[in-house]
Amino acid sequence: DGGITQSPKYLFRKEGQNVTLSCEQNLNHDAMYWYRQDPGQGLRLIYYSQIVNDFQKGDIAEGYSVSREKKESFPLTVTSAQKNPTAFYLCATGVAGELFFGEGSRLTVL
Amino acid sequence: KQEVTQIPAALSVPEGENLVLNCSFTDSAIYNLQWFRQDPGKGLTSLLLIQSSQREQTSGRLNASLDKSSGRSTLYIAASQPGDSATYLCAVRPRNNDMRFGAGTRLTVKP
Numbered sequence: 001d002g003g004i005t006q007s008p009k010y011l012f013r014k015e016g017q018n019v020t021l022s023c024e025q026n027l028n029h030d031a032m033y034w035y036r037q038d039p040g041q042g043l044r045l046i047y048y049s050q051i052v053n054d055f056q057k058g059d060i061a062e063g064y065s066v067s068r069e070k071k072e073s074f075p076l077t078v079t080s081a082q083k084n085p086t087a088f089y090l091c092a093t094g095v096a097g098e099l100f101f102g103e104g105s106r107l108t109v110l
Numbered sequence: 111k112q113e114v115t116q117i118p119a120a121l122s123v124p125e126g127e128n129l130v131l132n133c134s135f136t137d138s139a140i141y142n143l144q145w146f147r148q149d150p151g152k153g154l155t156s157l158l159l160i161q162s163s164q165r166e167q168t169s170g171r172l173n174a175s176l177d178k179s180s181g182r183s184t185l186y187i188a189a190s191q192p193g194d195s196a197t198y199l200c201a202v203r204p205r206n207n208d209m210r211f212g213a214g215t216r217l218t219v220k221p
């Protein structure tokens with residue numbers, strides 16, 4: 001199947017732990033994005049990558065890190081430095097100015 | 111900085127009604143505008159993409175219009191059905207920049 005796969009769908013983390021969210025795509029899109037969604041707010045950009053081995057900070061990059069070693073993969077690490085990590089995280093790819101989203105990963109900090 | 115607003119935040123209509131969802135943005139210098147649908151706990155599904163040079167796009171019962179000069183877009187849903195119940199988000203791409211999202215309109219279509 002073609003598309004964007006995010007895993008895990010649900011993740012629980014204790015305070016002080018780092019966690020990594022996976023995003024894999026087989027659409028052959030160059031651009032990949034990570035967004036955070038909180039209730040009642042629009043999506044906010046965490047990081048984006050236009051090409052392999054290059055990525056840029058978005059509006060709320062503090063406490064997060066990413067890598068882009070392969071075109072197909074753009075994992076997001078939520079570090080212990082992120083003060084309020086409980087949220088719904090969405091990965092997207094982009095081509096010709098259009099965005100396509102995965103199913104999301106819900107992270108809860110206990 | 112581009113700001114995107116969607117009003118109302120929630121809307122409830124009876125089945126069969128035609129309805130309009132509104133999206134406004136503060137800077138008319140945009141590359142495109144995209145409408146999405148989001149079901150609870152799910153990702154976003156792209157509905158329509160309007161390029162800055164276009165006035166409207168249609169897909170089935172959906173029609174989206176774009177008026178850059180006034181900073182507005184509308185999503186028209188004809189003959190609404192209970193399956194249309196979802197949150198609808200609009201997003202604007204400023205020139206050479208990432209998408210800016212509205213907070214969405216939560217639509218409920220009652221049988």
